[in-house]
Amino acid sequence: MSNNQIRSKNLFRVIWQFYLEGFKNQKEWSRQVWLVILIKLFILFFVMKLFFFPNFLKSKYNNDQERSEYVIDQLTNPKNQ
Amino acid sequence: MVEHFDLSLVDWSRAQFALTALYHWIFVPLTLGLAFIIAIMETIYYKTGDSQWKKITKFWMTLFGINFAIGVATGIILEFEFGTNWSNYSWFVGDIFGAPLAVEGIMAFFMESTFIAVMFFGWNKVSKRFHLVSTWLVAIGSNLSGLWILVANGWMQNPIGMKFNPDTARNEMMNFWDILFSPTAVNKFLHTLSSSYTLAAVFVLGISAWYLLKKTNIAFAKKSIIIAAVFGLTSSLYTVLTGDNSAREIVRNQPMKFAAIEGLYDGSAGAGLVAFGVMTESPNGKHKNMKDFNFKIEIPNMLSYMAYLDGKAFVPGINDIINGFTDNDGIVHPSVNEKIAIGQKAIAALRTFKIAKKAGDLTLAEQAQKDLEANFKYFGYGYFNDPYDTVPPISMSFYSFHTMVGLGMWFILLFILSLVYIYKNQIATKKWFLRAAIWSIPLAYIASECGWIVAEMGRQPWVIQDLMPTLTAVSNIDAISVKITFFLFLFVFTGLLIAELKIMLKQIKNGPNHGGK
Known part of the structure; x- marks a missing residue:
């Protein structure tokens, strides 16, 4: 193993230890906040995004040409809204 | 053509976007401003080596962390809404909106996420200098994230530097620098940032005042007040300056918005600024958005001066814009x-x-x-x-603008009084002032939210000024699904806000001597 490889491996280890110790020694407020973040991200990505917020144009049309035709139709013939 | 649109869908989509944007904005300004206040406090600790300043820095850093964490990702919801509720708009803006937001995402991730870990986990593990640099980088990074969002918003208010491609129905960026340095974007960025610093300063001042009222952590509170008052006074005066620049920019690019926030129906040379006014429900018969003044106090010639730096200049009113007018530069604006x-x-x-x-x-x-x-x-x-369908809601624009400006003036007075009482060593005994400082915290949030209401309601009916009305921007989806998600957001965000307030209030009650349990 070259000196550079050893150095980068050590650096990775130092960074890993830094984060690990940081998370281990968190204060009470920090743990509470992480819990709130995890709940929030779950609701956002696994409930709202999945069930309520599909990308309208991507879910209805297969390619950009179809999407642009649809939008032009919406803009030029608003009675189709 | 208005009759072809489902206005219930448009209204609910707008209500949902407004709700999520206003909730998102509860967390953002404190992050933007408190980051710099903490960086200043830590710099003093670094320079003096005084452990009291380290304690002060760590306490405000705890509150920063709570606010940052609860607020993080609330903006993502707005992007969900673009794709689902506002697909015509999202398509029409093309890469102009996408490029700044992508830069923002990368910047936020690398700068904030990396250095915020050093900020919180790095005490006694990295050198004092490296820790300080990380704190400053978090402050700068979070503020630069805001730049890209505000550039995108600035383009919507003043669309320049692009060309519409009829083949794809998308606007294509022709000149990135025109978009980045458009006067609208620059003024918006500076005004939003300086007002956010003001909010953060009021926050620090108000909480420190609470300690003084409780006769606890006196030295900590006084030192925090000095930083907050100096930072807040500088920021709020700069907010006035950037607001003044914005006014001159708005009167040229969005004259209808300018007329609406002043309730100016008929323009005149030497127009007066309404210092205080009450609008009546009885419209002048032209449109539901038009409201008349029941009572108003005007400062003569001030509006003309604000708009053109000339007390005798002509300022167009709503009726002038509707009927067409010639501006002070001799440019003829069609009806x-x-x-x-x-x-x-x-x-x-x-x-x-x-x-x-x-x-x-x-x-x-x-x-x-x-x-x-x-x-x-x-x-x-x-x-x-x-x-008259191109007239924004007058009373909402007018009241939001005047509330924002009035509260801004109060904050300047608050910071000046703080410094005077600190200088005279009387601050701990001025109970009325300490109470006023505490009550100013919610007022700072009201002022900040009013700023966004002025910006976004004042430009109605446009989602992109003159190019795309809000009613054509929405997706052709069922209004019921928008209603359901509106209440879902209301429920989730209110829960998050309560959680933040509970965690934050507990830390405030614990105080700086508790070591941020």
Whole structure:
């Protein structure tokens, strides 16, 4: 193993230890906040995004040409809204 | 054409976007401002080595962390809404909105996420200098994230540096620098940032005042007040300056918004600024958005001076803009009826272009493209029949603007009084002032939210000024699904806000000597 490889491996280890110790020694407020973040991200990505917020144009049309035709139709013939 | 749109869908989509944006904005300004206050405090600790400043820095850093963590990702919801509720808009803006937001995402991730870990986990593990640099980088990074969002918003208020491609129905960026350095974007960025610093300073001042009232952590509170008052006074004075610049920019690019926030119906030379006014529900019979003044106090010539730095300059009112006017530079602005006719030509040209392209008639397509380009400036007006449909809600714009400005003036007085009482060593005994400082915290949030209401309600009915009305920007989806998600967001965000307040209040009660349990 070259000196550079050893150095980068050590650096990775130092960074890993830094984060690990940081998370281990968190204060009470920090743990509470992480819990709130995890709940929030779950609701956002696994409930709202999945069930309520599909990308309208991507879910209805297969390619950009179809999407642009649809939008032009919406803009030029608003009675189709 | 207005009659062709599902206005219930438009209204609920707008309500949902407003709700999520206003909730998101509860967390953002404190992050932007408190980051710099902490960096200043830590710099003093670094320079003096005084452990009291380390304790002060760590306490405010705890509150920063709580606010940052609860607020993080609330903005993502707005992006969900773009894709689902505002697909016409998202498509139409093309890469102009996407590019700044992508830069923002990368910047936020690398700068904030990396250095925020050093900020919180790095005490006694990295050198004092490296820790300080990380704290400053978090402050700078979070503020630069805001830049890209505000550049995108600035483009919506003043669309420049792009060309509309009729083949794809998208606006394509022609000059990135024009968009980045547009006067609208620059003023918006500086005004939003400086007002956020003011909010953060009021926050620090108010909480420190609470400690003084409780006769606890006196030295900590006084030192925090000095930083907050100096930072807050500087920021709030700069907010006045950037607001003043914004006014001159708005009167040129969005004269209807300028007239609406002042409730100015008939323009005049030497127009007065309404210092205080009450609007009546009885409209003048022209449109539901039009409200008359029941009572008002004016400062003579001030509005003209604000708009053109000339107390005798002509400021156009709503009726002038509707009927057409000549501005102070001699530029003739067509009436809204004329703009409607031009917009209808642009829409018809786009329709013809598409039909001709499909039919393979390239000569007709080329002519239609030329017609579209010649009339594109007022494309969005083609969707309206009644000129008064282009008037924003007057009373909401007027009250939001005047509330924001009035509270801004109060904050300047608050910071000046703080410094005077600190200098005279009387601050701990001025109970009325300490109570006022505490109550100013919610007022700072109200002022900040009012700023966004002015910016976004004042520019109605446009989602992109003159090019795309809000009613054409929405997706053709069921209004019921928008209603359901509106209440879902209301429930989730309120829960998050309560959680933040509970965690934060507990830390405030614990105080700086508790070591941030």
